[in-house]
Amino acid sequence: MHRRKAELVFSTVRPAAVAVVLLAAVSLTACSHDKQAATAEMCVSEAEQNVTAAADNPNIPKAEVDASLGQVGDGCVFRGSGGFQLDVSKCPTDYDINTGITDKEIRLFTSMPHSGPLAAYGYIGDGLKNYLSYVNANGGVGGRTIQLDILDDHYQPDLTRKNVDKAIQDNKYAASVAILGSSNNGAIRDVMNDECMPHLLVASSEDRWGDVENYPWTTGMGLNYGNEAGLWKRWISDKYPDGATVAVVAMNNDFGKAYEAAFTDAAEGSNIKIVAKELIDPSAPNMTDQLTSAAASKAQVAIFAVAGTFCVQAIGGVERSSWDPDVITGNSCAQIETSLAPLQKEGLTGDGTMVIQYYYNPSDPANKAPEYAELYAEQMKKDGLDPEVAQYTNGWFWGWYLVAVLRNADAMQGGLNRANIAVAARTISQPYPLLVEGLTSKMNGVEDAYLFEGGQMFRYEGATTSKIGEWKPIGELINREGSTGNFAKLNLQ
Amino acid sequence: MGTVLSQAVSGGQADLDVVAARRRRARLRAVLVVIVLLAAFSVWAVIDGGAQLYLQRFFDGITNGLLYGLAALSLVIVFKATGIINFAQGPMAMLGCYLALTVLEMWPMPVLLAIVIAMVVSGLGGAVLERVLIRPFDPDNHMAIIIVTLALFLGFNALAALVWGFRPLSFPSPFPQGTADAIEIAGARLSYQAIGTALLVVGAVVVLELVLNRTRLGLSFRCVANDVANSRLLGIDIGRTVQFSWALAAAVGTLGACLIAPSTYVDPGFMNKILVYAFAAATLGGLDSIRGALAGGLLTGLSVSLVTGYLPGVGSELGLVVGFAMIIAVLQFKPAGLFGNRAMERV
Numbered sequence: 001m002h003r004r005k006a007e008l009v010f011s012t013v014r015p016a017a018v019a020v021v022l023l024a025a026v027s028l029t030a031c032s033h034d035k036q037a038a039t040a041e042m043c044v045s046e047a048e049q050n051v052t053a054a055a056d057n058p059n060i061p062k063a064e065v066d067a068s069l070g071q072v073g074d075g076c077v078f079r080g081s082g083g084f085q086l087d088v089s090k091c092p093t094d095y096d097i098n099t100g101i102t103d104k105e106i107r108l109f110t111s112m113p114h115s116g117p118l119a120a121y122g123y124i125g126d127g128l129k130n131y132l133s134y135v136n137a138n139g140g141v142g143g144r145t146i147q148l149d150i151l152d153d154h155y156q157p158d159l160t161r162k163n164v165d166k167a168i169q170d171n172k173y174a175a176s177v178a179i180l181g182s183s184n185n186g187a188i189r190d191v192m193n194d195e196c197m198p199h200l201l202v203a204s205s206e207d208r209w210g211d212v213e214n215y216p217w218t219t220g221m222g223l224n225y226g227n228e229a230g231l232w233k234r235w236i237s238d239k240y241p242d243g244a245t246v247a248v249v250a251m252n253n254d255f256g257k258a259y260e261a262a263f264t265d266a267a268e269g270s271n272i273k274i275v276a277k278e279l280i281d282p283s284a285p286n287m288t289d290q291l292t293s294a295a296a297s298k299a300q301v302a303i304f305a306v307a308g309t310f311c312v313q314a315i316g317g318v319e320r321s322s323w324d325p326d327v328i329t330g331n332s333c334a335q336i337e338t339s340l341a342p343l344q345k346e347g348l349t350g351d352g353t354m355v356i357q358y359y360y361n362p363s364d365p366a367n368k369a370p371e372y373a374e375l376y377a378e379q380m381k382k383d384g385l386d387p388e389v390a391q392y393t394n395g396w397f398w399g400w401y402l403v404a405v406l407r408n409a410d411a412m413q414g415g416l417n418r419a420n421i422a423v424a425a426r427t428i429s430q431p432y433p434l435l436v437e438g439l440t441s442k443m444n445g446v447e448d449a450y451l452f453e454g455g456q457m458f459r460y461e462g463a464t465t466s467k468i469g470e471w472k473p474i475g476e477l478i479n480r481e482g483s484t485g486n487f488a489k490l491n492l493q
Numbered sequence: 494m495g496t497v498l499s500q501a502v503s504g505g506q507a508d509l510d511v512v513a514a515r516r517r518r519a520r521l522r523a524v525l526v527v528i529v530l531l532a533a534f535s536v537w538a539v540i541d542g543g544a545q546l547y548l549q550r551f552f553d554g555i556t557n558g559l560l561y562g563l564a565a566l567s568l569v570i571v572f573k574a575t576g577i578i579n580f581a582q583g584p585m586a587m588l589g590c591y592l593a594l595t596v597l598e599m600w601p602m603p604v605l606l607a608i609v610i611a612m613v614v615s616g617l618g619g620a621v622l623e624r625v626l627i628r629p630f631d632p633d634n635h636m637a638i639i640i641v642t643l644a645l646f647l648g649f650n651a652l653a654a655l656v657w658g659f660r661p662l663s664f665p666s667p668f669p670q671g672t673a674d675a676i677e678i679a680g681a682r683l684s685y686q687a688i689g690t691a692l693l694v695v696g697a698v699v700v701l702e703l704v705l706n707r708t709r710l711g712l713s714f715r716c717v718a719n720d721v722a723n724s725r726l727l728g729i730d731i732g733r734t735v736q737f738s739w740a741l742a743a744a745v746g747t748l749g750a751c752l753i754a755p756s757t758y759v760d761p762g763f764m765n766k767i768l769v770y771a772f773a774a775a776t777l778g779g780l781d782s783i784r785g786a787l788a789g790g791l792l793t794g795l796s797v798s799l800v801t802g803y804l805p806g807v808g809s810e811l812g813l814v815v816g817f818a819m820i821i822a823v824l825q826f827k828p829a830g831l832f833g834n835r836a837m838e839r840v
Binding site for chain 2: 280281283286292293308319338342344
């Protein structure tokens, strides 16, 4: 610490930083046993702000934040928007807000499956890296490049925990980003918060990632299941004002159960009746038994909160049966080439399947930012990646908001440091270029802990057995930005 | 395994006949008990939920059960010849299925022909695999061979992911599979795909039964599985016999995977999920019985779909648990499985 401080004095000429160091040094010598002094020392930011270096580029989010936010004075309190603040003096005594951040680079890690049966989900990490390499070549974050290490966890929570423990011990990472899976993130959020490691933009959409008070260092990203289920309920109520019967088929894991519980909550007290609830074990080979039971309920609407091959099994199974409900699937089934295209070879189409969408795939011709989509295809080609793979597009989606967070942190008082990064993750306002038209994406501290709070019902149309169809918006865009609050005060009505 | 003999220890032909007759009777009794239990449950189920739903669940159970049985067959073939469980059987079958898919994509041809080509190629592959990776080990050292099959399990999964990626692909059914291609019995749908699969599976079982029970080859299978040293003394080519079992199992596995694939879609892990149920089916039927594998598969499929469908408090997510509860129940009364031969040991 002392050596680094000395380096700072000689290598930088920013008077503020020097003043901070002097102040810390003076207080240290004056009262070396004083805890106050020790905590002040760990809050000394070594960052050099360099906001203006990045050229104006519509494909990379610009900093968009009130510059008065961030470190309060030279203390250990970091203030964000929406009544949010972090007090770093409560962090472990050997904590350093500059770990993983130098003048040249900022080092992050993620943990996701990169081998094993669910490795397909891990492609999101490669997509993320692909976007970051573009950003690094175009200014990075205040001249720093973003380095991302991908750790493999086979989608197993215990391995995620092991990876995180090691990443913390390695003492070279500023933050984590896009760690994948509901149970996986559940297994690590305590240690992340205890260790004050920014747990950024979790790649799972459970409501609990919006628990600002208990887990200030953890932030979610995707449209949370509670909000999505609420949008399903609204659509059903609009179509069936006199009441409807619904069958819910969900995966028997945190992911499926979160959806199922959220929809049950949303439908409670309404004239929507859930007449069948079927769970399917993720290790089951197929879902014929569940589909037969769901069909026996003769429900008017079928909701499938599933992922992976179960998406195509569910959609195809209903189409093949004599049951003819409105089929709504979770956003996890929204990727055409994995969930719908495989149906063609079997003489099926998947037409009529509905899903709540909030952003477009770059390959979707209906997207609102063709230039960004083109850039995506170009960058994919550079790394030899297949632009059609859904998880790569998600990688770009996560990458955009990661860069937004980092650039916002860089523009705050005290510059780019870990506390400001965690604060900035709750101070986002930059919209992704491929958002559904009219939708916004904002995080606002304690008041608004969910980045997305809206979407639009889309229906898959125009598919034949030889041609894939496309998602067509039906119904109105519903944007509840700022109204769902946070996990403790969740307002989904 | 030591000196285990499945034949009677001593005595003449008359003794053998008596033992065989006793076995047949015991087998019949066990199967009858299972059928009676199933029938009783079915009556209650029909009263509880109506005939149409029952029939649909029955068809679901039979259809899935046939697939489990088919996957179990290839486990049984290798077990019969070697006394080991081949953990790589699922991934091997998965590779065979990808192969058929690739053949279909490159040269348009009838699906059945593509399946046959894939069966031949994977049969050859199985033979090579045995020669290169299995034969160097002492055939009596089961643990070493099982570890090798576990390594193959991991290796093949990774290989498939590397070559074909994780995207689920659809496998065209050799039978009509559209929305209208089914017969309706009392309102319950039985698809042509299920009927065709059933016919193929039964055909495969009959052929395998004949080959393994009525030919010299089948005899040498059993002989090698029972006692490697004695088989060698009897002039049986151990290597060839085991190699043939691997080839046959690989071919049958590929057939199974290709028939399973239309209902599950193809991704690198799809046969691993089936394999768990196939273990259940094989154990239930008796690990060394071809028809036992099929019966075990049917029983597993039926009990999963009926028990989870009707028993209150047993949700459909508990399918696997039901399958294993079933095994434990059967093994309490028939430790060698429904059709399995009890091993006898010379003292």
